[in-house]
Amino acid sequence: MASYTEIKTDSQRSLAHSNRDAWQQRSRRKISPNTNPPDFFVKLLEPADIRLNGDRPWDIRVHNPKLYKRVLRHGSIGFGEAYMEGWWDCDRLDEMFTRLLGAGISQNVSGVMRLKMALGALNYRLFNFQSIKRAFHVGEHHYDIGNDLYRRMLDPLMNYSCGYWAEADSLDDAQIAKLDLACRKLKLEPGMKLLDIGCGWGAMALHAARHYGVEVTGVTVSREQKKWADELTKDLPVDIELMDYRSLTGQYDRIVSIGMFEHVGVKNYRTYFRKAADLLTDDGLFLLHTIGDERRSHAPEPFIHKYIFPNGKIPSRREINDTSFGLLRLEDWHNFGPDYDRTLMAWANNAQAAWPELGDRYDTRFRRMWMYYLHSCAGFFRSRKGQLWQLVFSKPDNRNEYRSLR
Structure with missing residues (x-):
């Protein structure tokens, strides 16, 4: 690319x-x-x-x-x-x-x-294709291609993950509903410290800080995302860092990770969950929002790996269970995979309409590649082969009762 x-x-x-x-x-x-x-x-x-x-x-x-x-x-x-x-x-x-x-x-x-x-x-x-040395590869390859395309394809808050369409009629409403659903599942309260692992362009940090009064630390491996998120949240108690999640230290009342786990890699799943457990306070909650697959694959899909998300791999249900077991307690598992079909089709329609505005910034070969990517992913979810999971975890010794919500 x-x-x-x-x-x-x-x-x-x-x-x-x-x-x-x-x-x-x-x-x-x-x-x-x-x-x-x-x-x-x-x-x-x-x-x-x-x-x-x-x-x-x-x-x-x-x-x-x-x-x-x-x-x-x-x-x-x-x-x-x-x-x-x-x-x-x-x-x-x-x-x-x-x-x-x-x-x-x-x-x-x-x-x-x-x-x-x-x-x-x-x-x-x-080989570990998601080592710390290679952590910034996907940011440079995919997320740093230009905010001009993403700004026209995504919603105004630049959410690049599945929206929640249960009561939404538009992409904008579905993305806000997704953010608020995550905040409510985390039971955010004013004054809490929230860590956003893979914060993207800052939509979750903005929503949580503005509407729930929390202090947010966000991390991303994309320089373009950091610049955008810094500007978006400049008047809020939000700190956006350009760093790999494995370099994080400290303690947080709540942790959220939306659309980032797909880049972690199976060799690092246990490391990822161990890091989340170490960063979480004893009575804290951790929400993981990720694409999922019922079957276990051992390598990335070749086209997506080469042209879209280098080294990314969709986790299976068993891989998440096995690698988080003993480190975190599973409190809730919510699947709304069909909503990703609607999200991707909205992105595809926006991208198709935007090509004339973008001039010669992206040539015909790139445009065809991009539309192939969006539509093939829509088919993946529409066929029900792909899932979208939101999981809520707590520490194993946390005695607080957790009641799930939708």
Whole structure:
């Protein structure tokens, strides 16, 4: 992703964009869209009711027949990169991915792809890709690409996590409802000290300090997020630090972490929960808001890992239980995964409408990558393969009664 945004001058950027777009147009003109697809792919997609070169919104229109070999050799990352390069199109990517994931198509991969997946998982098990030295990688790669895009895609408070749509009719209302739900679950009271691990652009810190009278310390690994959060909360008792969570010290009455655990990595889960337990007062509460997966994966999804969130991995239910056990007591587990589908579609609609305003800041390849990312994630939640969990923890010796709320 960074390579698309590092072109130094306007003339260089304009030339690079025009050359790439012209190449994509020439590539499409050379290929007949009526080329018959291989029977293997036709049958592979039948359980998902997706047709190749069909006319329904979720059907795949193939512009380059090399797509089939590319997918066989490179799997999901080849499929995604081919979309970025204009080799295929689909009017409703979100619905296509919902059908693919719901039918379990990704499980029917070739032997070569199984071997590559196994090697990737082994590599992830052997090495810690979320070490302290690499902690700022995701901030630089993803969150620092430019506040201009996020400002147009997200709500005014720049929440980049799932909203709570139980009684909301808009993205703005859903995000405020999410923030307030977390504050109420934490039972915040004036004068408390709240730690926000992975504070993003400062929305939670702002809401908690302004409406609940608490002092907030927020930490982020993104310089762009820190600059925005500092300005957003400058008149409130909020301190935003550019640092990794493992460097934190002190004691806090409450801890919240929204949309950050996905970057922690399985090798660091126990370290993460131990750090939270060490930072929490004896009668404190800790709320964890994270994407979740029922099944246990051993490596990141290849496309998301390469282009969106390097080294990120979605935790499973068992991984959270096993690595927090003995350090923290689970008080409440709340799943509202379908709300992420609505959140992602709102982001996708905002991003699509914003491209003309952004000029040539992001080229066609980047735009296609970004829309592929948002719609594929929407399909992940709509198919119910993806979950969104809010968990509340306390210290094991805390004798205070906790009553959950929604």
